Amino acid sequence: MKFETRAIHVGEKPNLKDGGAGDVTVPIHLSTTFARKDIDIPTAGYEYSRSGNPTRDALEQRLAALENARFGLAFASGLASEATVALSTLQAGDHMIAFDDLYGGSRRLFTRIFDERFNVKVSYVDARQPANVAEAIRPNTRLIWLETPSNPLMKLCDIAAIAEIAHAKDILVAVDNTFASSYFQNPLDAGADIVMHSTTKYMNGHSDSIGGALMMNDEALHEKLKFTQNAAGSILAPFDSYLLLRGTKTLAVRMRQHEANAMAIAKYLEAHSRVKSVLYPGLESHPQHDLAKRQMSGYGGMISFELDGTLEQAKRFTESVRYFALAESLGGVESLIELPAVMTHASVPPEERRKIGLADSLIRISAGIENVDDLLEDVEQALKRVLA
Ligand SMILES: *Cc1c(COP(=O)(O)O)cnc(C)c1O
Numbered sequence: 001m002k003f004e005t006r007a008i009h010v011g012e013k014p015n016l017k018d019g020g021a022g023d024v025t026v027p028i029h030l031s032t033t034f035a036r037k038d039i040d041i042p043t044a045g046y047e048y049s050r051s052g053n054p055t056r057d058a059l060e061q062r063l064a065a066l067e068n069a070r071f072g073l074a075f076a077s078g079l080a081s082e083a084t085v086a087l088s089t090l091q092a093g094d095h096m097i098a099f100d101d102l103y104g105g106s107r108r109l110f111t112r113i114f115d116e117r118f119n120v121k122v123s124y125v126d127a128r129q130p131a132n133v134a135e136a137i138r139p140n141t142r143l144i145w146l147e148t149p150s151n152p153l154m155k156l157c158d159i160a161a162i163a164e165i166a167h168a169k170d171i172l173v174a175v176d177n178t179f180a181s182s183y184f185q186n187p188l189d190a191g192a193d194i195v196m197h198s199t200t201k202y203m204n205g206h207s208d209s210i211g212g213a214l215m216m217n218d219e220a221l222h223e224k225l226k227f228t229q230n231a232a233g234s235i236l237a238p239f240d241s242y243l244l245l246r247g248t249k250t251l252a253v254r255m256r257q258h259e260a261n262a263m264a265i266a267k268y269l270e271a272h273s274r275v276k277s278v279l280y281p282g283l284e285s286h287p288q289h290d291l292a293k294r295q296m297s298g299y300g301g302m303i304s305f306e307l308d309g310t311l312e313q314a315k316r317f318t319e320s321v322r323y324f325a326l327a328e329s330l331g332g333v334e335s336l337i338e339l340p341a342v343m344t345h346a347s348v349p350p351e352e353r354r355k356i357g358l359a360d361s362l363i364r365i366s367a368g369i370e371n372v373d374d375l376l377e378d379v380e381q382a383l384k385r386v387l388a
Contacts, residue, residue, distance in 0.1 A: 001065075003066070003183065003252055004252045004253075006062075006065040006066065007062070007065075007066060007248050007249055007250075007251055007252060008249050010061055010062050010064075010065035011026065011057075011058035011059060011060075011061035011062035011065070011245065012024070012025060012026045012058055012062075012245070025242075025245070025246070026054070026055055026058040026242070026245060027054075027055065028055055028238050028239055028241075028242045029049075029053055029054045029055045029238050030238050030239075031049065032048065032049045033047070033048055033049065034046040034047055034048070034049075049235075049238070050230060050233055050235055051230050053235075053238055053241070055238040055241045055242055055245075056074055056235065056236055056238065056241045058241070058245060059072075059074050059236070059241040059242075059244055059245050060072040060073055060074050062245060062248055063197075063199075063203075063213045063215055063248075064215055066182035066183075066203075066215075066248060066251070067177075067182050067186050067187075067188055067195050067215040068186055068188060068189055069188050069195065069215035069216060069217055070216070070217045070219070070222070071215065071216050071217070071219075071222040071226075072213060072214070072215045073213065073214045073215075073222075073225055073226060073229050074199075074211060074212070074213055074235070074236035074241060074244070075211065075212035075213065075214070075229065075234050075235065075236055076210070076211065076212065076234045076235060076236055076237070077198070077200065077210045077211060077212050077234075078103075078105075078176075078178065078196070078197065078198025078199070078200060078201075078210075078211070078212035079105050079106070079109055079198075079212065080212050080234035081196050081197075081212030081213060081214050081234075082106055082109055082176075082196060082212070083109060083113075083232075083234070084214065084225060084228045084229055084232065084234060085143070085174055085194060085196065085214065085225070086109070086110070086114050086120070086143070087228050087232060088224045088225050088227070088228040089142060089143050089172055089224070090114065090120045090142055090143060091120075092118055092119040092120065093119060093120075093140060094120050094121075094140050094141075094142045094143075095120070095121045095122075095123065095138045095140045095141045095142065096110070096114075096120060096121075096122050096123075096141065096142060096143040096144070096145060097122075097123050097124075097125060097127075097133055097136045097137065097141060097143070097144045097145070098110055098122055098123070098124050098125075098144075098145040098146075099124070099125070099126075099127040099145065099146050099147050099148075099150060099155075099157060100124040100125055100126055100127070100355075100356050101126075101147070101150040101151070101153050101155050101356050101358075102124075102145070102147050102150065102151070102176070103147060103151045103176065103178070103198075103344075104344055104345040104346070104347045104348050105347070106145070106147070106176065107124075107347075107348060108347050110122045110145070123136045126356075127144075127146055127157040127162065128155050128156065128157060128288065130157075130158055130161040130162050130165060133162050133165060133166075134165045137165075137166075137169060137171065141169070141171050142171060142172065143171065143172050143173075143174065144162060144166050144171055144172070144173045144174070145174050145176070146159065146162065146173065146174070146175045146176065146192075147175070147176035147178075147179075148175065148176075148177075148179075148180070148185075148187075148295075149179045149180065149281055149292075149300065149302070150179070151178075151179060151302075151340075151344070152302075152304045152340040152344065152345065152358065152362060152364040153279060153304060153356065153357060153358060153362075154179075154279040154280060154281055154286070154302065154303075154304055155288070156281065156288040156291050156292055156295065157175075158291055158295070159173070159175055159187050159190040159191060159192055159295060160190045160191050160295075163190065163191030163192055163193075164191065167191070172193045172194065172221075173191070173192045173193050173194070174192065174193065174194040174195075174196055175187035175192045175194070175195055175196065176196050176197075176198075177195050177196065177197055178196075178197050178198045178201050178202070178331070179201075179202075179300055179302055179330075180296055180298075180300050181197075181201075181202035181203060181251060181255055181300070181331070182195075182197070182203065182251065183202075183251050183252050183255040183297075183298070184255060184259075184296050184297050184298040184299070184300055185295065185296045185297070188215065188216070188217055190295065193216060193217075193218065193221065194214055194215070194216050194221070194225075195213075195214065195215045195216070196212070196213065196214055197212065197213040198211075198212055199211040199212055199213050199244050199247075200212075200329065200331070201329065201330050201331030201332075202251065202254070202255065202258070202300075202301075202330075202331035203244065203247060203248060203251065203331075204243060204244050204247035204248075204331075205247045205250065205251065205254050205331060205332060205333060206243075206247055206332055206333060207329065207331075207332035207333075207334065208243060209240045209243040209244060209247070210240070211236050211240050211244055212236075254333065254369055255298065255300070255301070256298075257369040258300065258301030258331075258367055258368070258369060259282070259298050259299055259300060259301055260372065261301065261335075261367040261368065261369065261370070261372045261375060262280065262282070262299070262300065262301040262302065262303055262365075262367035263280070263282050263299070264372045264375075264376060265303060265365065265367055265372075265375060265376065265379060266278050266280035266282065266283055266303050266305075267283070268376055268379065268380075269303070269305050269379070270283060270285065272383065273308075274307060274308045274309065274383065274387045275305055275306070275307060275308060275383075276305075276306040276307060276308045277305060277306050278303065278304075278305040279303065279304040279305065280299065280302075280303045280304075281296070281299045281300070282298075282299030301330075301331070301366060301367040301368075302330060302364070302365070302366055302367075303364070303365045303367065304340075304362055304363065304364045304365070305362070305363055305365075306359055306361055306362055306363070307361065307363070307383075307386070307387070308387075309361070309386070309387060310361070311360050311361045313361075313386050313387065314339060314360075314361040314362075314363055315339060315342075316385075316386045317363060317382050317383070317386045318337045318338065318339055318363060320381075320382035320385050320386055321337055321378050321379065321382045322378050322381075322382075323335055323368075323370060323374060323375060323378045324336060324337035324365065324368075324375075324378065325337070326338065328343050328344050329366075330364075330366035331366060332366070332368065333368050333369050333370075334368045334370070335365065335366060335367055335368035335370060335375060336365070336366040336368070337363065337364070337365050337366075338363075338364050339360075339361075339362070339363060339364075340358060340362055340364050341353060341358060341359070341360040341361075341362065342360075344364075345358060
């Protein structure tokens, strides 16, 4: 099955047997517990909904299929899925390496909880150069955490090159694939061990459900992660599992439109005399455009850029657009805009932001799937108003 077909059919089969009603979409199974006919045998394998739920099961099969993976697990949020990776693969005294340009919340989780409270030391490195990752490896390194493209600086990591370095030393590689979505990038195929998504973003795509996902091929690793999912309990609820099943059905068509709109906006901004720089992996001017072409099948819907102006003007720009809601998050059908230094990345210390090149006036856009002419017109009127 091709991607679009898997996205619609895997996990859902109308039940036409045993008095099944033949629903063409999987029902929302809200029951917290499942009755047995026989004390020794759980009916249809279900006992208690934290451990297993038919709606979540359908979703987990779908999630696996979208990453060409054998297994998928669904969580209450992207961060809950990340915490599950750390709780399952690390212990006190271990070391992990993470890309120095991560989603702010990922960094807060690794540093404030695992490093500061559980003695799992974290080294943040510029993973754009695989050699920097190799250099940071210690005898007790157990996990490498990548995010590509990164948030918000659109930096890329070479997944295959880093996986090769890691596997030579028995180190696991996890990739946050939120920005690309499963449609444009499949890190397991490039050699990663675990793929993670904040499904809150593109995978669900409608800004109406917080969720997270992990996909993997190794059976023992799946068992470990599933054990923690049940033991720590950060599962995705049945209603959100249903929403995500529904969202994934249109992932392919949405991503194609997100990308077309983002490409048009990125090109418009790049050609504008009062725009200092545009960060979009699909532009030939992106320093890692070649890697993007090789590693991704498309460039996604996220753009960051800097105006040739003051921080005040950048703030006014984000308030002057009509169709781009001034809001955190990304990946929904509606366009969004934000100032990372003030909003999503405010928890990253200012000196650290400077070190990785995150300017206070950097603007991030999540291009929605509205008509692109409306979006371009909107950007144009806001630029005129702010830079006059
Ligand atoms: C939003 C986001 C997360 C965190 O996911 P939540 O669903 O908000 O917990 C992690 N990584 C990236 C790249 C994100 O954009």
